[in-house]
Amino acid sequence: MKNKKIKFDVYLNGIAHHCIKCGFCCDAPTVTKKDLARIAGYLKIPFDEVLKRYVKFFNGHIGELKEVGGKCIFLDKKTKKCKIYKVRPLICRLRPYSVQLRNGKLTLTYDIWFLRHCRGLYLGESKVDEEYFKYAELLLKYLGFEESVDEEEFKKAKERLLEESLKYRKKSD
Numbered sequence: 001m002k003n004k005k006i007k008f009d010v011y012l013n014g015i016a017h018h019c020i021k022c023g024f025c026c027d028a029p030t031v032t033k034k035d036l037a038r039i040a041g042y043l044k045i046p047f048d049e050v051l052k053r054y055v056k057f058f059n060g061h062i063g064e065l066k067e068v069g070g071k072c073i074f075l076d077k078k079t080k081k082c083k084i085y086k087v088r089p090l091i092c093r094l095r096p097y098s099v100q101l102r103n104g105k106l107t108l109t110y111d112i113w114f115l116r117h118c119r120g121l122y123l124g125e126s127k128v129d130e131e132y133f134k135y136a137e138l139l140l141k142y143l144g145f146e147e148s149v150d151e152e153e154f155k156k157a158k159e160r161l162l163e164e165s166l167k168y169r170k171k172s173d
């Protein structure tokens, strides 16, 4: 039987996004077994070695990468770049979006942490690239959806971030 594509609603509320690869959101991510297998292939080491060196816990299906100094073990502290960017975990690919259930519909929208802190918001155009729907579908399959962000909280975080990013941009001009 052919897989039926999931139809996501999109709730951006006028916010654009372009990741500036600042590494600020790179705390230890949740990983799937497939993520770990891809990392093992990329690093050319056995799966068990990946578990030993880079994984905090793994229950056979999902786990979490280790942290070093409060940041993901694969973040290069100097350059702020991901050392395994080509095979970065699914959850990292979907950032700054998250899948939430809004009014009973699966919705691709912003995680509240990103609304508060991501410097890549309010950059670029306000649309979601097709690849994010693909990641959202996979994320839903392996990790499920997140709790929906309350409307008021969403608005407040959005306004605060807009003010901050305007200040930030003036400073860096």
Ligand code: SF4
Pocket (backbone or CB within 6 Å): 018, 019, 020, 021, 022, 023, 024, 025, 026, 095, 096, 117, 118, 119, 120, 121
């Ligand atoms: S905080 Fe935002 S801009 Fe920075 S790496 Fe994460 S998603 Fe990209």
Ligand code: SF4
Pocket (backbone or CB within 6 Å): 025, 026, 027, 028, 029, 072, 073, 074, 075, 076, 081, 082, 083, 084, 085, 088, 089, 092
């Ligand atoms: S795997 Fe890469 S993109 Fe994901 S949190 Fe770690 S450093 Fe960031």
